[in-house]
Amino acid sequence: MLKIEHLTKIYDSGVRALQDVSFEVPDGQFLVIIGLSGSGKSTLLRCINRLIEPTDGRIIWNNTDITDATDEELRQIRRKIGMIFQQFNLVRRAPVMTNVLAGRLGYTNPMWSLVNHFSAEDKRKALEKLNRVGIREKAYIRADQLSGGQQQRVGIARALMQEPELMLADEPVASLDPATSHSVMRYLELLNKEDGITILCSLHFLSLARTYADRIIALKDGRMEFDGLPQEIDDKRFKDIYGEDAVRVEIA
Amino acid sequence: MTNKVPRSSRSALRRLLLVLGIVIGVVIYAYGWTATDISLDEVQDPVRQASVQRAMRELLSPDLFTRDRENRSFFVDFAIGCPDGDLPEGRTDTGDGAYVIFTPPCADSDEIITVEGFHFPADAIARIQLYREGQQNMPFRLVKSDAADAQASDESVFDLDSDGHFRVSVKVPRGRGLSGQTHQVEIQAAVPSGWPRLSATTETVIDKMIETIFLALMATTLALPVAVVLSFVAARNLMRQITLPLGNVLVGFVLLPVGGWLGYQALGPLGQLGVRWGKDVLPGLLGGAGALAGFALVSYALGRVTLAGSAQRVRSVALNALLVAVLVFILGVLGGLGIWLGGKLQTGLLADLGNFVGTLGTLVDLIIATLAAVGGAMWLSSLGASLVAGPMRHIFSPLSNVLGAVLGALSGAILLAMTALFGTQAVLLGLLTPVVAAALGGQLAVELYYLVPGARKPKRDRTDVDQMIHTLLYALGALLAFAITAYAIDLLRAIVDERPPSRAMIDLGLFEMRTYVAKSALIGGVLGGLAAGLAGTQVAFPLGMTVYNTSRTILNALRSIEPLIMGIVFVIWVGVGPFAGVLALTLHSIASLGKLYSEQVESIDAGPIEAIQSTGANRLQTIVYAVVPQIVPPYIAFTMYRWDINVRMSTIIGFVGGGGIGFLLQQQINLLRYNQAGVAVLAIAIVVSILDYASAAIRERIV
Ligand SMILES: Nc1ncnc2c1ncn2[C@@H]1O[C@H](COP(=O)(O)OP(=O)(O)OP(=O)(O)O)[C@@H](O)[C@H]1O
Ligand SMILES: [Mg+2]
Numbered sequence: 001m002l003k004i005e006h007l008t009k010i011y012d013s014g015v016r017a018l019q020d021v022s023f024e025v026p027d028g029q030f031l032v033i034i035g036l037s038g039s040g041k042s043t044l045l046r047c048i049n050r051l052i053e054p055t056d057g058r059i060i061w062n063n064t065d066i067t068d069a070t071d072e073e074l075r076q077i078r079r080k081i082g083m084i085f086q087q088f089n090l091v092r093r094a095p096v097m098t099n100v101l102a103g104r105l106g107y108t109n110p111m112w113s114l115v116n117h118f119s120a121e122d123k124r125k126a127l128e129k130l131n132r133v134g135i136r137e138k139a140y141i142r143a144d145q146l147s148g149g150q151q152q153r154v155g156i157a158r159a160l161m162q163e164p165e166l167m168l169a170d171e172p173v174a175s176l177d178p179a180t181s182h183s184v185m186r187y188l189e190l191l192n193k194e195d196g197i198t199i200l201c202s203l204h205f206l207s208l209a210r211t212y213a214d215r216i217i218a219l220k221d222g223r224m225e226f227d228g229l230p231q232e233i234d235d236k237r238f239k240d241i242y243g244e245d246a247v248r249v250e251i252a
Numbered sequence: 253m254t255n256k257v258p259r260s261s262r263s264a265l266r267r268l269l270l271v272l273g274i275v276i277g278v279v280i281y282a283y284g285w286t287a288t289d290i291s292l293d294e295v296q297d298p299v300r301q302a303s304v305q306r307a308m309r310e311l312l313s314p315d316l317f318t319r320d321r322e323n324r325s326f327f328v329d330f331a332i333g334c335p336d337g338d339l340p341e342g343r344t345d346t347g348d349g350a351y352v353i354f355t356p357p358c359a360d361s362d363e364i365i366t367v368e369g370f371h372f373p374a375d376a377i378a379r380i381q382l383y384r385e386g387q388q389n390m391p392f393r394l395v396k397s398d399a400a401d402a403q404a405s406d407e408s409v410f411d412l413d414s415d416g417h418f419r420v421s422v423k424v425p426r427g428r429g430l431s432g433q434t435h436q437v438e439i440q441a442a443v444p445s446g447w448p449r450l451s452a453t454t455e456t457v458i459d460k461m462i463e464t465i466f467l468a469l470m471a472t473t474l475a476l477p478v479a480v481v482l483s484f485v486a487a488r489n490l491m492r493q494i495t496l497p498l499g500n501v502l503v504g505f506v507l508l509p510v511g512g513w514l515g516y517q518a519l520g521p522l523g524q525l526g527v528r529w530g531k532d533v534l535p536g537l538l539g540g541a542g543a544l545a546g547f548a549l550v551s552y553a554l555g556r557v558t559l560a561g562s563a564q565r566v567r568s569v570a571l572n573a574l575l576v577a578v579l580v581f582i583l584g585v586l587g588g589l590g591i592w593l594g595g596k597l598q599t600g601l602l603a604d605l606g607n608f609v610g611t612l613g614t615l616v617d618l619i620i621a622t623l624a625a626v627g628g629a630m631w632l633s634s635l636g637a638s639l640v641a642g643p644m645r646h647i648f649s650p651l652s653n654v655l656g657a658v659l660g661a662l663s664g665a666i667l668l669a670m671t672a673l674f675g676t677q678a679v680l681l682g683l684l685t686p687v688v689a690a691a692l693g694g695q696l697a698v699e700l701y702y703l704v705p706g707a708r709k710p711k712r713d714r715t716d717v718d719q720m721i722h723t724l725l726y727a728l729g730a731l732l733a734f735a736i737t738a739y740a741i742d743l744l745r746a747i748v749d750e751r752p753p754s755r756a757m758i759d760l761g762l763f764e765m766r767t768y769v770a771k772s773a774l775i776g777g778v779l780g781g782l783a784a785g786l787a788g789t790q791v792a793f794p795l796g797m798t799v800y801n802t803s804r805t806i807l808n809a810l811r812s813i814e815p816l817i818m819g820i821v822f823v824i825w826v827g828v829g830p831f832a833g834v835l836a837l838t839l840h841s842i843a844s845l846g847k848l849y850s851e852q853v854e855s856i857d858a859g860p861i862e863a864i865q866s867t868g869a870n871r872l873q874t875i876v877y878a879v880v881p882q883i884v885p886p887y888i889a890f891t892m893y894r895w896d897i898n899v900r901m902s903t904i905i906g907f908v909g910g911g912g913i914g915f916l917l918q919q920q921i922n923l924l925r926y927n928q929a930g931v932a933v934l935a936i937a938i939v940v941s942i943l944d945y946a947s948a949a950i951r952e953r954i955v
Contacts (some may be wrong), residue, residue, distance in 0.1 A: 014712045051862050070641040079868035089859035093881045104875050106868025111575075114876050155863075162867055 001026055001168065002048070002198065007057035009043050009222075017043040018130050019222045020057070024202065027165075029068040030192045030228075032209040035219035036242060041202035044219065047166040047167045048200070049081045050074055079106035082159030082197075086171040088151040092144035096135070096154050100126040103161025122161075133187055149180035154243070156187055166193065169201035173208070185212050206233065206242075308419050314930030315453045320446040324373060326350055326439040327383065332424060333431040334358040350416070352439065361426035364395050369439065372416040376441035379408045382425055383438040392422035392437075392439050412441065453928045456916065461935045464912035467830045468898035471837030472891060478842045480887070484875060486803040490853060494796030496637070499644045499652070499789025502659035504637035506631045509666060515628015522577060523584035527617045530588020540585040547578045569635055576631055580624050587616025601797030613946035649788055657785025664692060664780020665773040672741070672772035676753055682746045686737040692725035692779040693733020699786035701725050733779060740771050803846075810843035815901055816908060822910040830911025837898050837905065844897075848890045849883070854883040889951040896940075896947040901934050 002025040009018040017040045025031050033041050046052040048059055050066060059066040066077055082103075090099045104122045105113055112118075118126075130136045133153035140145060143154060152172060159167060169188060173181035188214055191197045203209045209216055210230040218226035218233075218241040225241050226233065233241075294300060323380055326346040335358070342357040351369040359365045367380060380392040391408035412418045450458075486489055530536035551571050594610015597603060615808065647655060668685055675682035701721065704707040736742070753768040760770065818836035826832050860878040869877065906914015914930055920929040 010712055010713050046862075049866050051866060068637075068645065071643070072638060072641070075868045075870060077868075078866055081866070083863070085859060085863060087859050089863035091860045091864075091878060091881045093884075098877075101434040102864055102869070103867050105864065105873045105877065110870055110873060113873055158863070158867070168866075 001062065002200075003058075003060040004048075005058045005060065006046070007047060008055050008058065009040070009047055009052065009108045017222050018047065018054075018219075021219070021222070022196075022225055023224065024215060024229060025198060027198050028192070028196050030189070030199045030212060030214045031201070031217060032213035032215070033200065033217050033219060034204070034206060034209050034241065035202075037204075038241040040163055040222040041219055042170050043222075045083075045170045045202060048168060049078050049083060050097050051083075068090040075106055079162055080164055081166045081168060081203075082162050082164035084152065084155040084159050084170070084172050085170040086174045088148070088155045090151055090158075092142070093138075095140050096130070096143055096144060096146070097123075097126060097139045099154055100130060100139075100161055102167045103158040106162065126157070126161060126184055129160045130154075133157050134158070144216045147213070148176050149184060152176065153187065156184070156191075164197060166200070168197065171202050171204060181208065188212070193195060206238065221243070263857070273456065279750065288576040306877075310926030311930040313927055313932060314934050315451050315927040316931055316934075317448045317454070318451040319444050319448045321352075321377075321439060321442040322445045323442050324376075325395070326372070326441070327436050328352055328439070329434050330354060330437045331358040331434040333360050333433075335432075335434075346439075355437065361424050361430060363424050364421055365424060366419065366421050367392075367410075368417075368419040369613045370415075370417055372412055372418065372439070373441045373443045374412065374414050374416045376412045376416070376443045377409055378412055378418065378439060379410070379437050380420075380422060380439040381408070381440065382427075382430075389438065390425040390427055392425060395421040395423055410412075410943030451931075453931050455837035457487065457913065457931045457935050460916045460932070461911040461939055463830055464902050464906070464914070465899060465939065467833050467902045467912045468837065468895055470834045471841050471898050471902075472895045474834070474838045475841035475845055475894075476891060479845035479849055480840065482846040483853055484804055484879070485799050486807060486846060486850040487853035487858075488797075488800055489858065490875070490879070491796030494794075494799075495792045496795050497641075497644060497789060498784060498787055498791045498793040499647070499655060500637045500641050501793045501795055502656070502663045502784060502789070503640050503644075504633040505663045506659060507633045507636040511632025512625040512629035514632060516621055516625035519577060519580045519624035520629055523580045523624050526581040526584020526616070527588040527591070527620065530585040530590075530613075531592050533589065533592055536585040536588050540582050543578045543581050547574055550574065565639075569639075576627055580620070580627065583616060583623070584620055587613045587620065589613065590616065595813055605776035622706045647789060649790075652788040652790050653785050656787060656789045657781045659789070660784020660787075661777040663784070664776035664778070666776070668776025668782070669769050669773040672769045675741070675772075676766070676768065679746050679750055682741070682743060682753065685741060686734045686743060689737040689772075689775055689779060690734040692734075692776065692783055694728075694730035696733070696779055696783040696786070697723060697725040697729025699783050700729075702786065733775075737772070737775050738777060741768055806907050807843050807846045807850075810839065811847060813840075815840040816904060819905045819908045819910040827914075828909035833902050833905040833910030833912055836910060837901060840901075841894055841898060845890060845894055848885060848894075852883050852886045852890070853879060885954040889947075889954050892947040892950050899943055900940055 004021060004023050004025075007018055007021040008016075008161065010016050021040075021044065024165060033044065035041050043052060047054045048061075048066070050069075054067055057067070061077070061081075064073075064077065066074070069077055082133075091102070098116070101122060104118060104125075108122070110116060116226045127136060127139060130139055133156050135146075135150055135153055135157075138154075141162060143151060147152065155172075167188070172188070173184050185208060188199055192199050201212075210233075213230050214228050216226065216228065216233065218222060220241060226237055256329060273770060326348060328344040328346055330344075334356075340356055342353045342355060343351055344354070345351045350369065352367055355366045355368070369378075372378065382392070384390070394407050394410060408422075410418060410420050431933045446544070477827045526536070527540070551574075554567055554571065571752040590609040590613025591853040592613075594606045594608075594613060597606025597609075671684040671688050675685050675717050714722070741753060746753060753766075756767045757764045758770050815836050818839050819832060822832040826835065856879060860882070861874060863879040866876045902910065902912045903914040906912045906916070907918045909915065917929055917932040917936075920926075920932065
């Protein structure tokens with residue numbers, strides 16, 4: 001169970017990216033966060049694993065207060081929270097395998113990992129995860145030689161190495177074409193349904209959100225604008241979230 | 253307002269200002285002209301013109317090659333002071349088929365005669381001299397022009413043409429007892445033979461050039477590791493995120509000297525034991541292997557047991573301590589082995605290798621205790637800070653203020669005592685204490701202001717007025733603290749009279765201490781205690797930015813000192829030679845590479861850092877997995893570039909005694925041997941342009 005209580009983030013520049021956001025996510029839910037560009041989606045997701053320090057409010061996960069954790073505790077918590085990114089954020093010059101193994105860094109002996117040594121068990125697991133996202137044969141290719149969709153699948157494999165209970169996905173398909181988008185989203189769906197991983201995913205397109213979400217939260221200027229089931233978003237709600245001039249764009 | 257002034261008068265004013273500006277500019281420029289002694293008199297001076305011509309001609313005729321010469325001598329008779337009666341014949345045969353014609357056939361000393369020779373060795377270089385048994389030969393000096401009053405030149409060497417013919421005007425030498433006798437005149441002809449080969453000068457120059465290239469390489473490689481480490485702490489993007497609660501920072505700081513002392517006492521002897529055993533090889537190898545095996549065993553055994561929360565923490569602390577000890581011991585063993593190996597390898601090619609490992613071993617022996625102290629300080633400090641991190645969260649005001657005051661007082665006292673110890677060394681270092689006190693004082697003033705209800709606001713909520721009050725108060729507090737400290741430690745006397753601080757001691761009951769240091773510590777304690785007490789242990793302390801600013805300041809200060817000056821200092825320390833050059837260039841390379849590298853770190857993509865951090869990796873892992881892969885190519889490029897620069901600089905460093913080709917060049921210039929200097933100049937030009945080209949090519953390929 002993830003509980004967000006009165007979360008507020010004010011950047012040093014004075015921008016109020018999140019204002020008093022509160023909601024709860026039961027285990028196993030596929031939650032999609034939508035909202036216009038600049039509405040605070042990325043900020044919200046990054047506050048949850050404290051890549052960004054929240055200004056105020058609490059984030060409680062499985063009865064631990066993430067916002068109150070020391071550096072050491074935070075590392076223990078982060079191990080169980082996978083994250084994937086719009087820009088994939090792979091180490092581009094390193095082979096795919098190294099990128100995937102990096103997902104184990106929180107578990108390995110720091111000394112060994114510094115010299116790029118991972119246990120045979122970890123390596124076996126890495127190949128298995130790559131297999132799962134369908135790019136096992138790319139294991140020893142440099143990451144920057146893969147297509148966007150393949151790179152995102154490496155990102156998912158890396159997150160899977162953490163054996164996460166929660167997955168944060170920040171616009172995972174925003175730089176992919178519609179077909180590839182669906183294939184990546186289907187992997188996330190699979191993780192949600194088969195492995196029971198709770199997923200918080202931000203998306204631009206409402207149509208994608210409707211297809212995959214159990215529940216949708218909409219942010220507008222850092223505030224919660226909507227929290228409910230996908231089918232509850234009608235034309236009026238849509239205009240509330242995206243503004244009066246918005247037109248619905250469907251993604252196949 | 254200005255709109256009311258009529259247009260024409262405005263433009264007139266502007267024109268006047270422009271003219272005035274130009275006049276002032278010209279005057280300033282003229283002053284510069286005089287100040288730099290620009291004068292045409294010297295340029296036109298014929299003596300100077302002649303010497304510069306000679307210098308340039310010789311510089312551009314480098315003594316690159318040489319070949320064997322076969323010297324042949326031909327003897328003919330020549331009378332100085334014509335005898336009475338018959339004049340001797342003008343043509344004289346040498347007996348080897350060659351002959352010369354003197355015109356006139358005989359002459360007095362200092363008279364100019366023409367000598368023409370036939371059938372001498374072709375293309376030879378020749379000279380004519382008076383041959384006297386058992387005495388020094390006297391050259392017939394060449395006369396360049398045919399005028400009657402022509403002066404003889406310094407030269408006596410001339411070239412023969414391909415028929416072995418020559419015709420020269422020479423001056424008959426003067427000497428006691430020469431006149432009125434017939435002398436033997438020797439015509440020496442040197443005929444080149446054999447293949448051209450490198451001259452002795454070229455060989456020395458090549459030798460020195462290799463030394464220079466290696467000097468630059470050593471400086472670059474020695475600077476590399478230090479610069480790499482510095483570049484991470486001097487990178488804003490990596491350091492900015494690091495903030496810790498003030499309490500943790502203070503605990504860590506107070507533990508630094510404790511850990512240093514412990515490390516020195518406990519680990520130092522262990523390391524030295526390692527060195528001793530390493531020198532005896534077998535005990536070293538066994539001990540090292542045993543230590544490693546023991547550590548592996550212990551960590552494996554302990555790893556099998558699953559422990560709960562705090563017990564697990566204790567285990568990892570103990571394991572870390574054990575690891576540090578094992579590493580120090582093994583480093584010692586390696587040093588000892590190095591010394592042993594250095595003693596064994598004394599001959600042939602291996603001698604260099606032996607010297608290398610031997611010196612490294614000795615270095616380890618020398619610094620292992622210090623290293624142990626530094627290691628201990630870091631370990632205990634980070635351990636303390638992380639151990640208190642948990643409990644500290646649950647300490648709130650007023651207890652957090654009391655704790656802050658105690659820790660702050662201790663830290664302030666330690667900090668200023670350390671700067672004061674530095675300050676006893678030299679006047680400028682003495683400034684460090686008041687400057688640090690000023691930083692504390694400024695912070696204290698701001699903290700005092702926060703006592704006003706509602707004054708403590710995060711930076712983003714401050715209005716311009718708030719910000720101004722902050723700056724003003726900070727400046728005021730800093731100034732006050734500076735003044736008080738400067739007065740207390742009698743800075744004026746130090747600066748004006750260049751006297752070291754007083755050596756008076758004060759008895760503190762338990763131990764004695766220099767009053768100077770005690771005073772500084774007291775001031776630090778009061779300022780630090782008050783500031784941290786008011787702030788409380790919970791306040792976020794920008795540890796990263798503090799480290800960043802400190803390291804940037806040091807890098808910039810280092811970079812602003814010319815390597816030439818460093819060279820002079822190191823020549824005083826380690827004597828004339830390439831080692832001084834290596835040290836000077838190393839120091840300068842650290843500063844300059846540190847800056848270049850850290851700029852590369854600052855420009856990397858932040859995405860991978862986020863990604864690696866989000867897996868639960870620690871800071872070191874994040875750097876190794878997200879930062880390092882991005883910076884390797886530019887680091888290689890900059891290192892090449894630096895090597896290139898170091899080769900250039902080492903030619904200059906040589907001028908102050910730093911070894912390498914510069915040293916040779918300076919000697920040759922001082923001896924006015926421009927032919928030889930020309931070779932060195934040419935060698936520098938060639939090597940620098942090759943390196944320049946190579947490093948540009950490599951940079952292009954990598955980046
Ligand atoms: N590091 C930062 N410093 C200052 N302001 C920031 C920073 N990051 C984001 N912001 C601001 O915070 C607000 C929310 O940004 P955020 O990135 O969370 O939006 P988003 O919903 O993810 O947008 P997008 O869909 O474009 O990714 C924006 O106004 C943005 O300008
Ligand atoms: Mg975003």
